[in-house]
Amino acid sequence: MTTTTKRAAARRSAPAAPASPAPVIEEKEPRGARRKRETRARLLDAALRLMAEKGMEGVAINEITEAADVGFGSFYNHFESKEAIYATLVDNVFEEFANVLDRLAEGISDPAEVVAVSVRHTVLRARHNPVWGRFLIREGFSERALSRGLGQRLLRDIRNGIAAKRFVVADPFIGYLAVGGTVLSAIAAELNYVAPGASGAGMLKELGFNGEHFPERTAAMLLQILGLKRAEAEKIAARRLPVVEVADEAA
Amino acid sequence: MTTTTKRAAARRSAPAAPASPAPVIEEKEPRGARRKRETRARLLDAALRLMAEKGMEGVAINEITEAADVGFGSFYNHFESKEAIYATLVDNVFEEFANVLDRLAEGISDPAEVVAVSVRHTVLRARHNPVWGRFLIREGFSERALSRGLGQRLLRDIRNGIAAKRFVVADPFIGYLAVGGTVLSAIAAELNYVAPGASGAGMLKELGFNGEHFPERTAAMLLQILGLKRAEAEKIAARRLPVVEVADEAA
Numbered sequence: 001m002t003t004t005t006k007r008a009a010a011r012r013s014a015p016a017a018p019a020s021p022a023p024v025i026e027e028k029e030p031r032g033a034r035r036k037r038e039t040r041a042r043l044l045d046a047a048l049r050l051m052a053e054k055g056m057e058g059v060a061i062n063e064i065t066e067a068a069d070v071g072f073g074s075f076y077n078h079f080e081s082k083e084a085i086y087a088t089l090v091d092n093v094f095e096e097f098a099n100v101l102d103r104l105a106e107g108i109s110d111p112a113e114v115v116a117v118s119v120r121h122t123v124l125r126a127r128h129n130p131v132w133g134r135f136l137i138r139e140g141f142s143e144r145a146l147s148r149g150l151g152q153r154l155l156r157d158i159r160n161g162i163a164a165k166r167f168v169v170a171d172p173f174i175g176y177l178a179v180g181g182t183v184l185s186a187i188a189a190e191l192n193y194v195a196p197g198a199s200g201a202g203m204l205k206e207l208g209f210n211g212e213h214f215p216e217r218t219a220a221m222l223l224q225i226l227g228l229k230r231a232e233a234e235k236i237a238a239r240r241l242p243v244v245e246v247a248d249e250a251a
Numbered sequence: 252m253t254t255t256t257k258r259a260a261a262r263r264s265a266p267a268a269p270a271s272p273a274p275v276i277e278e279k280e281p282r283g284a285r286r287k288r289e290t291r292a293r294l295l296d297a298a299l300r301l302m303a304e305k306g307m308e309g310v311a312i313n314e315i316t317e318a319a320d321v322g323f324g325s326f327y328n329h330f331e332s333k334e335a336i337y338a339t340l341v342d343n344v345f346e347e348f349a350n351v352l353d354r355l356a357e358g359i360s361d362p363a364e365v366v367a368v369s370v371r372h373t374v375l376r377a378r379h380n381p382v383w384g385r386f387l388i389r390e391g392f393s394e395r396a397l398s399r400g401l402g403q404r405l406l407r408d409i410r411n412g413i414a415a416k417r418f419v420v421a422d423p424f425i426g427y428l429a430v431g432g433t434v435l436s437a438i439a440a441e442l443n444y445v446a447p448g449a450s451g452a453g454m455l456k457e458l459g460f461n462g463e464h465f466p467e468r469t470a471a472m473l474l475q476i477l478g479l480k481r482a483e484a485e486k487i488a489a490r491r492l493p494v495v496e497v498a499d500e501a502a
Binding site (some may be wrong): 053054055057058059137141142143146147155170171172173174175177178180181182183184185186188189192193199200203204207209210217218220221224225230 | 304305306308309310388392393394397398406421422423424425426428429431432433434435436437439440443444450451454455458460461468469471472475476481
């Protein structure tokens with residue numbers, strides 16, 4: 001399913017489907033729509049790579065246009081500002097993935113399994129797309145995290161579980177911060193220590209730790225933070241992962 | 252005690268005490284030692300502010316020298332590279348604070364209280380010095396976090412508590428990630444939502460959350476992640492905070 005979500009992301013950031021919302025384009029003279037879309041996709045691609053590495057503040061517009069092999073001025077045909085391309089990236093990259101998780105969760109009635117499946121997919125996605133993972137870590141601690149994309153869904157999922165009396169969380173705000181912070185810290189650990197060839201793999205071993213079943217172990221921890229007993233948390237975290245159908249994505 | 256640790260930080264980054272380790276200076280012609288130290292401190296100060304905002308990768312050496320009002324070339328009289336000034340910052344900013352926490356913990360025998368006091372001081376420090384907080388968030392997810400500074404001490408404190416059978420953590424690696432991730436996420440929340448005048452304060456209220464007793468609530472969550480029951484975790488998290496003596500610092 002990681003391939004699936006990856007493909008979906010590629011589709012979204014290179015909007016070829018007619019159903020995609022029209023990009024806000026400010027230029028007056030019309031050009032070929034396809035070329036326009038391709039340029040926009042190249043700019044978004046370059047911005048994602050650069051901003052995942054350096055953060056929004058650390059990237060200049062001319063770096064983006066150079067990396068995208070696009071003239072500096074044509075940036076403004078597609079985006080008003082650096083902030084605007086960043087906001088579009090956040091929407092493309094996380095809202096899209098949050099939608100994938102929502103579809104995954106549709107067939108699952110247990111709020112605990114929804115959380116477990118979501119975090120396992122998220123860690124796997126970061127494993128297969130480290131740029132995405134780095135970008136998520138950066139964005140996850142922003143002010144927007146509570147009201148948009150993955151953070152907003154996480155808050156909703158926690159609240160659903162509390163309402164269903166499946167989760168026992170005395171302090172939901174801190175519970176949310178603990179679950180969200182653990183996910184981000186697990187993604188960072190995946191990229192730094194756990195992934196094959198990670199530069200910190202030796203350090204992990206030195207400390208007597210290992211990265212086996214890492215997404216499942218992360219999920220089991222989250223469920224315990226949400227009040228489940230260890231044995232049940234581990235059982236739910238080890239269930240078979242549902243697969244997203246590619247056909248669903250095109251709907 | 253926040254003022255105290257702040258003062259200690261200022262002293263360290265502007266090394267005026269004769270006991271400070273001599274900076275590695277590569278220039279051959281001797282200049283006034285005081286002027287040299289002042290220039291170095293200005294460079295470190297500027298680099299901290301810029302790198303907290305944009306990350307190490309996002310900052311160019313000439314930005315640092317301009318912000319420090321120092322000639323570009325003289326950067327290299329003090330630091331070999333951007334990586335070198337960053338490493339020095341990490342040492343100054345976090346090793347120093349970790350030492351403060353270690354002194355605080357000296358009089359505390361309960362591993363749970365050590366963790367609670369440490370995280371409360373850390374959140375308060377970020378409240379009083381947001382640049383420091385932002386820098387900690389950036390550095391906290393780096394590969395070095397497991398082996399240096401605050402991350403290393405946190406791992407040690409968790410292991411001490413497990414060895415003393417005070418903490419019950421089935422999976423110490425994930426337990427460390429959860430505790431560390433929660434601390435970083437709490438610092439981000441402090442800066443984004445909880446601090447007076449934080450831009451996300453309205454959002455927090457809208458969601459029905461509040462930031463009262465935030466350091467204590469964060470500490471109570473960490474202790475529960477480490478296996479303590481809620482009532483005991485809350486009691487320990489609410490104990491009186493020890494104060495660091497300024498006199499100790501000069502030793």
